[in-house]
Amino acid sequence: MREAGQNRSSEPIVNSRNEDIQAIKQLAADWRSGWLAGDVDALLSLYADEPVLMPQGLPAVCGKDAIRPLYQAVLQEVSIKSEGTLMEVEASGDWGYFWSIYRLTATPKAGGEPIESEGKSLFVVKRQPGGAWKIARLIDNSSR
């Protein structure tokens, strides 16, 4: 059976909205799993080519090569305990989005006071030429 969004021929990809929503939910689940596992390679595999990450308090980070060291630094320097909630998933044509909220405690591995934070993330996702949905833009900011 064909996976939603997978295209093995030159035919146009015409999924129903529900198929696209399911595929984006899977992307969101893979994202959350990768984050909770601290798996940088898994996270980067979920990005489209030439993604842009817009984190709180930093300039935009463009491209996987620039995102990788940022994630590696975060995951190497702190132990993160977090709880996330997926809030909404939507798709229209080749574009979609999902957004989530989170609460986390980041404890420096070298010692020091834990940092508590709450925030929200908006993921703009795009259907790729092969049919898979990937993260094209990610905006993250704290709520306090």
Add this chain to the structure above:
Amino acid sequence: MTGEDRARFEALQARVREVAEAVRAYKSAGGEPSQPLYHYLRDHGFSNDEIWIYSPHIGGEVGADEPEWV
């Protein structure tokens, strides 16, 4: 992934499998659900993360009062 990360991830995966069991129990109860699935899962002690990660497998076939993403 560090050993600690892997252990945490495997624990999470085990919990997600428990979500699947709970969803099956919810569906197999039949009749009009006494509460929306999301609240049922929360009342059974599952975290938002655990529900999130299982959510692609739930589909839209149960309950009318779920958050849209469930």
